[in-house]
Amino acid sequence: MPSYQQGEDIENYLLRFERMAKTWRWPEVEWACRLVPLLTGMALEAYTAMDEGLSNVYKGLKEALLVKFDISPETYRQRFRAASTPSGESPTETYHCLKGLYRRWVRPEEKTQDEIGEVIILKQLLQVLPHDIRTWVREHEPKDGLMAAKLALQYLNARKGGPPRAAAPAPRNLRDTRDIRDGGGNSGWYVSGRREVRDHAVRSEGRGLTCFYCRQQGHKASMCPLRKSKLSGYCYVPRDGDDVQNRQSGEGSGLVAVKVNGKSLTAMIDTCSSLSLIRKCNVPVNDIDYGHQTLIQCVHGDQSQQPTAELTVEIQGQKYLLKVGIMEKLPFE
Numbered sequence: 001m002p003s004y005q006q007g008e009d010i011e012n013y014l015l016r017f018e019r020m021a022k023t024w025r026w027p028e029v030e031w032a033c034r035l036v037p038l039l040t041g042m043a044l045e046a047y048t049a050m051d052e053g054l055s056n057v058y059k060g061l062k063e064a065l066l067v068k069f070d071i072s073p074e075t076y077r078q079r080f081r082a083a084s085t086p087s088g089e090s091p092t093e094t095y096h097c098l099k100g101l102y103r104r105w106v107r108p109e110e111k112t113q114d115e116i117g118e119v120i121i122l123k124q125l126l127q128v129l130p131h132d133i134r135t136w137v138r139e140h141e142p143k144d145g146l147m148a149a150k151l152a153l154q155y156l157n158a159r160k161g162g163p164p165r166a167a168a169p170a171p172r173n174l175r176d177t178r179d180i181r182d183g184g185g186n187s188g189w190y191v192s193g194r195r196e197v198r199d200h201a202v203r204s205e206g207r208g209l210t211c212f213y214c215r216q217q218g219h220k221a222s223m224c225p226l227r228k229s230k231l232s233g234y235c236y237v238p239r240d241g242d243d244v245q246n247r248q249s250g251e252g253s254g255l256v257a258v259k260v261n262g263k264s265l266t267a268m269i270d271t272c273s274s275l276s277l278i279r280k281c282n283v284p285v286n287d288i289d290y291g292h293q294t295l296i297q298c299v300h301g302d303q304s305q306q307p308t309a310e311l312t313v314e315i316q317g318q319k320y321l322l323k324v325g326i327m328e329k330l331p332f333e
Contacts, residue, residue: 006041010069014062031058042068076105077123121145140310151310158312158321255332259314261287265333267315276313276324279333283309283326294325 001020004013017038021031033056039047046068047055054060066072080101085094103109106119122145126134133152142148258267265282275294293305307326312319 001038003038004040004043010043010065011071014065028058032056032061035061073105073107076101080105115144118144118146122148125149154310154312154321158319160319256315260311262312262314268332276322277327277330278309278311278324279330280326280328282333283311287311288326296325296327 001017004010017035018031021028021034026034035058036047036055043065046064047061049068050061050064054064080098083094083098083101085091089097106116108116111119122142125145125148126138129137129152133155136155137148137151140151142151254269256267256269258265260278260282261284263282265278275296277296280288287309288307289309290307292308294308295303296306297303309324309326311322311324313322314320
């Protein structure tokens with residue numbers, strides 16, 4: 001078996017190794033120790049970065065290699081959907097290629113019939129969601145269609161009450177539209193039902209950007225001077241003019257009243273933490289994600305892995321969806 005060469009397809013290399021190992025009937029417990037001396041470059045880096053207790057198990061080693069080369073079930077799904085018959089390849093060869101991509105994507109040997117159905121439903125649900133919601137849901141890697149639906153609902157609930165967002169025009173063949181032409185013959189406006197949607201001709205004609213918040217030209221909504229500063233990301237630092245007032249224990253203490261999933265709590269603002277934290281007792285058990293833990297380090301240097309959760313946090317009437325760390329004990333709620 002030749003050594004792995006940088007730039008070689010790691011999947012094909014592992015497939016060749018596995019077939020050779022089965023042909024010569026190597027015990028699977030020996031596969032990892034036989035493969036490691038053949039690794040070079042990025043593949044060797046993936047091995048050296050593994051936990052020592054897992055590095056001698058072939059299944060774990062293979063998974064680490066695929067992660068290093070950014071290969072996942074989603075990669076196989078995209079290849080399955082985009083597959084074509086290359087020149088010179090027979091339909092039978094294409095079939096076997098598709099079958100291999102399907103097995104690597106769905107992994108039917110590890111799932112029940114219902115779980116396989118959930119994989120198909122999940123991908124179809126992501127396909128029909130609006131682009132911004134689909135992107136956000138995919139980032140959270142839902143395991144099934146129901147989890148994806150709950151994430152999409154959280155996304156929508158967290159953005160209720162915010163400024164209106166411009167929707168991208170839908171394809172014309174999916175709706176009944178007609179042009180309304182002005183005196184100059186331009187067709188920059190069209191009607192869909194009772195809504196009038198502005199075409200992107202404003203930018204293409206060189207008239208500059210139009211803010212969808214104040215409707216003025218010359219800047220984007222994200223740069224609008226009329227918008228107040230917003231809570232964003234994982235932490236929030238109050239600024240002059242934000243009118244963040246203490247409603248619990250006096251001006252200037254950094255405490256404000258918030259609602260977490262509709263429950264009123266006291267929050268400490270600007271703790272210099274890069275991630276918001278919440279007491280475990282304030283989080284529903286079903287919302288705690290033990291599969292995606294985060295490393296918490298206190299000011300004294302002590303470190304610990306803690307579970308996370310996606311929670312809806314409301315402050316001053318505006319809702320935000322935040323990823324938070326879960327702690328048993330905190331000085332504030």
